[in-house]
Amino acid sequence: MASLWGGRFEKDMDEIVKEFNASIFFDQRMYNEDIDGSIAHVTMLGKQGIVTEEEAQQIIGGLEEIRSEIAAGKIQFTVDDEDIHMGIESRLIEKIGEVGKKLHTARSRNDQCQVDGRLYLKRQIREILGELARLEQVILDKAEQYAEDITVGFTHIQHAQPITVGFLFMAYFQMFRRDMERLQDTLKRMDLNPLGACALAGTTLPTDRFLTTELLGFRAPTENAMDSVSDRDYSLEFLSDASISMMHISRWAEEFAWWNSSEFSYIAIDDSYCTGSSIMPQKKNPDMAELLRGKCGRVYGDMMQLFTVMKGTPLAYNKDFQEDKESLFDAVDTWKACIRIFAGMLEKTEFRMDMIQKQLGKGFLNATDIAEHLAKQGIPFREAHSIVGRMVKACEHKGCDFDGLSDEDLRAIDPRVSTEVLGDISIPACVDARTSFGGTAPSEVRRQIQVGREWLHHV
Numbered sequence: 001m002a003s004l005w006g007g008r009f010e011k012d013m014d015e016i017v018k019e020f021n022a023s024i025f026f027d028q029r030m031y032n033e034d035i036d037g038s039i040a041h042v043t044m045l046g047k048q049g050i051v052t053e054e055e056a057q058q059i060i061g062g063l064e065e066i067r068s069e070i071a072a073g074k075i076q077f078t079v080d081d082e083d084i085h086m087g088i089e090s091r092l093i094e095k096i097g098e099v100g101k102k103l104h105t106a107r108s109r110n111d112q113c114q115v116d117g118r119l120y121l122k123r124q125i126r127e128i129l130g131e132l133a134r135l136e137q138v139i140l141d142k143a144e145q146y147a148e149d150i151t152v153g154f155t156h157i158q159h160a161q162p163i164t165v166g167f168l169f170m171a172y173f174q175m176f177r178r179d180m181e182r183l184q185d186t187l188k189r190m191d192l193n194p195l196g197a198c199a200l201a202g203t204t205l206p207t208d209r210f211l212t213t214e215l216l217g218f219r220a221p222t223e224n225a226m227d228s229v230s231d232r233d234y235s236l237e238f239l240s241d242a243s244i245s246m247m248h249i250s251r252w253a254e255e256f257a258w259w260n261s262s263e264f265s266y267i268a269i270d271d272s273y274c275t276g277s278s279i280m281p282q283k284k285n286p287d288m289a290e291l292l293r294g295k296c297g298r299v300y301g302d303m304m305q306l307f308t309v310m311k312g313t314p315l316a317y318n319k320d321f322q323e324d325k326e327s328l329f330d331a332v333d334t335w336k337a338c339i340r341i342f343a344g345m346l347e348k349t350e351f352r353m354d355m356i357q358k359q360l361g362k363g364f365l366n367a368t369d370i371a372e373h374l375a376k377q378g379i380p381f382r383e384a385h386s387i388v389g390r391m392v393k394a395c396e397h398k399g400c401d402f403d404g405l406s407d408e409d410l411r412a413i414d415p416r417v418s419t420e421v422l423g424d425i426s427i428p429a430c431v432d433a434r435t436s437f438g439g440t441a442p443s444e445v446r447r448q449i450q451v452g453r454e455w456l457h458h459v
């Protein structure tokens with residue numbers, strides 16, 4: 001079959017070249033956006049008198065029919081279609097005849113594929129924002145549920161200070177909030193219409209790019225035609241946003257896998273989010289957590305792929321840019337699925353407070369609180385730090401925790417310290433007292449949840 005661009009050619013493309021050159025097998029997922037772009041374009045051509053209103057209507061009718069046929073699975077694209085743009089245009093010409101040949105006036109595939117890409121990504125970003133919002137909702141509800149429950153806070157994977165489970169949830173809430181804000185920012189910057197840039201330099205025909213901009217719901221037309229067809233920054237930004245967010249998911253997934261281990265047993269991941277072993281009958285593996293952790297590498301790969309493709313490409317359009325789609329689509333699918341799976345897993349995970357409780361006595365979690373308590377009584381913090389350090393040593397000697405030190409033991413460490421001076425150093429009392437802004441006290445976590453809910457309500 002002769003290609004739509006075949007005029008100056010004497011030979012058909014070699015079969016293997018056709019195959020290698022084609023993007024139809026992956027870019028057909030943008031068929032809706034391609035048709036939306038074409039309808040806006042031909043509406044504008046009609047309004048500007050570049051085609052007649054009647055011709056515009058005929059073309060729009062044909063495009064809508066093609067849209068329904070594709071949706072119903074009645075059109076099978078083949079390698080001869082080359083890409084979705086020509087796949088649809090050649091169907092249009094088949095369907096409505098000569099008038100169909102007017103659609104591509106004042107347009108190039110170089111701007112067409114960009115309008116498709118931006119429309120597609122804008123829609124996907126809105127969906128992903130919806131998924132992230134649902135995840136944030138689950139996090140807020142869980143944070144509320146566990147606002148008072150105390151767990152171990154780690155640094156260097158060592159027992160550090162007691163925190164509430166709700167507090168930890170709210171730490172992740174902030175990460176996903178930033179992910180959403182980054183995505184909104186990307187959306188704002190990419191919301192410009194490249195249609196009408198044509199091949200690279202605009203057109204001599206009296207087009208109205210502001211009209212297509214309005215029809216397609218973009219904020220404004222892109223300023224420079226050459227940049228419009230060469231720019232893939234918006235995809236790179238999206239892939240960067242996806243990579244950062246996948247990193248957040250993978251960090252929490254890693255914690256889930258650990259907490260679910262028999263050594264920790266801090267959580268019980270629901271059966272519906274685990275799998276078994278084909279040989280070891282007793283196994284219940286946290287495969288979803290591991291896959292979520294692993295998928296991050298895949299999205300980093302998608303990001304690196306496009307960064308590498310774009311590096312050193314001269315202006316304006318180069319065929320290299322066709323390589324911008326598969327990794328983008330893969331990142332869209334992977335990120336979206338991961339957020340959904342993660343939210344589901346989180347919702348169904350139960351924190352085993354009885355098991356966590358057993359760990360709270362280990363590792364002198366309240367050591368910093370005691371030092372701060374002494375500092376409040378006028379002992380310089382550096383000295384207080386050293387006193388508590390010696391208390392830890394004494395405990396290790398005696399094989400007890402702080403409660404096991406007598407007045408005599410304490411005075412031997414420093415005459416200013418006694419059990420009375422120490423007061424209530426229980427773990428819950430320590431957590432309750434960490435009321436500094438952003439701290440782990442339940443009252444403070446509740447404030448964070450409230451702020452989070454208000455923000456989520458307005459996104």
Ligand code: ARG
Binds near residue numbers: 023113319321
């Ligand atoms: N399939 C191409 C792509 O995805 C469309 C643009 C082709 N333009 C061209 N001049 N060959 O990038």
